[in-house]
Amino acid sequence: MTRRLFFAFWPDEAARSLIARATRKAVRASGGRPVPVENLHSTVIFLGAVPEERLNGVVAAGAELKHEPLQFEFDTLEHWARPAVLCLGCSDPPASAANLAAGLAKLLLAQGLTPDPKPYLPHVTLARKVVKPHELGPMHPLPWLVGEIALVESVTAPEGPRYTVLKQWPLRS
Secondary structure (H helix, E strand, C coil), X not given: XXXXXXXXXCCCHHHHHHHHHHHXXXXXXXXXXXXXXXXXXXXXXXXXXXXXXXXXXXXXXXXXXXXXXXXXXXXXXXXXXXXXXXXXXXXXXXXXXXXXXXXXXXXHHHCCCCCCCCCCCCEEEEEECCCCCCCCEEEEEEEEEECEXXXXXXXXXXXXXXXXXXXXEXXXX
8 A cells, every 4th residue: 555645835724825816817817727725835845656654754754854944935927838737936946945855855765765856846836737828927926934844645536636734844943
């Protein structure tokens, strides 16, 4: 038995609502399938299918992570053609975000896990199966203070993925 897992910055309800309101028009105009507001997040590291017996190692890596909170300003709408998604991007991400992702990857490797090697690119997926990107480019910055990181399970369903936050850890020095 495996579980499809990833680590993410999971916004609180106020941040999710702000993101949804600020991008509603662009999401509607994209022709894509909107990501449900409760699923909005920024993936830090994707693990994929993890055997159930390795879950304790994943949790241990998350518990070991030490990093100060992060301040993002998401300020661009981007269309990524290959996965056909509309994303909220960050034109000037804090350098410490990449350091956090690299540190977490090292902790996961030490547990014998193999995280996706792609570097962390701060973004929030807003819509999938986008057919006609619209209103791309700069937008009014949306601040997001990230104070914790979450371990999330993804279950694929016909209506789209369902995410469940399994555990969260505060970011701390």
